[in-house]
Amino acid sequence: MLGQAEYIWLDGEQPTQQLRSKTRILPLPDNRAVDLSMLPEWSFDGSSTYQAAGDDSDLTLTPVAVTPDPIRGKGNVLVLCEVTTGDGTPHSSNTRAQLRRVLDAGAGSEEAWVGFEQEYTLFRDERPLGFPERGFPAPQGPFYCGVGVDRVYGREFVETHTMACIEAGLMIYGTNAEVMPGQWEFQIGYRGIEDESADPINASDHLILARWLLRRLGEQFGLDPRFDPKPARGDWNGAGAHTNFSTRSMREPGSGIHAIRRAMHRLGATHDTHIACYGHGLEHRLTGQHETCEIGQFRGGVADRSASIRIPRHVERRGGGYFEDRRPGANCDPYLVCTALLTTIRAHESAVDGLAKAG
DSSP, X not given: OEEEEEEEEEOOOSSSOOEEXXXXXXXXXXXXXXXXXXSOOEEEEGGGTTSSOGGGOEEEEEEEEEEEOTTTOTTOEEEEEEXXXXXXXXXXXXXXXXXXXXXXXXXXXXXXXXXXXXXEEEEXXXXXXXXXXXXXXXXXXXXXXOXXXXXXXXXXXXXXXXXXXXXXXXXXXXXXXXXXXXXXXXXXXXXXXXXXXXXXXXXXXXXHHHHHHHHHHHHHHTOEEEOOSSSSOSSSOOOBEEEEEEOTTTTSTTTHHHHHHHHHHHXXXXXXXXXXXXXXXXXXXXXXXXXXXXXXXXXXXXXXXXXXXXXXXXXXXXXXXXXXXXXXXXXXXXXXXXXXHHHHHHHHHHHHHHXXXXX
């Protein structure tokens, strides 16, 4: 049986990589039975995706994850790919490979679990959905988790996207209307249960596929979902990708809170390094207002949504769990976010281990 395999990858556009995809017709069984061994590598023109020069333009899509295609239906699949060069090495734009290297170098022993809170804004006719042609809507306040035609804009699209993620088998675990009209959020990755599948690679893969579905379904609805960290200038919340993160030691009841606080100290010392890879345009979002900490400052706190790192109240009470990094922008690269967190925390844990052995 012939089916359609949509090969999806991140291009080389700067300052923010964008999603690309093209369709391969292949002999495929029922999509639930497709595995990576059935999906061949496929070349593409890297000179048209900001990834190669015209006189040496052939690059390769290497399949790394496959899910059912909820748009085309049974017998068709979505194929997430890494970009590699002619000799099979990862392309310089391949940030997933960077994360793999960090995990393989020892960070995998931390057994990290990740969850992303992906905010985005629906645009139509170059303005956020729900904004009038002239002027502005009512001040923010009634829109967050709102109900009703005077408070919510784009719910049919959001619910279509949610069902598509479920049908694709992605780790989506919630959605809600956000603070600004036309702004929404979905959460993907760690569901707050014993879910080891939400490791950094898998959670990041699922976020990329969920973003692709968002953009693809936008074509059908005539909507433009954007990940701009400050989609409307002025007295409006920006859009982030808050990242919930834990390691095995952080999840230990009682002692985990100490591991979280140690990690927070290290994250403060490397704040500028994280900001540099947490998304373009963060200076417009991290202003110290609208539930953010000012971009040049670092602050941690319990139940504090104006902090850089928030420890949820229930985590403090339990004595372990996870922290929320509130700095990443909606347009962040999840592979780079996980790489930065693991590198910082792994360096700290290695130093602690060294001190313990020396003692």
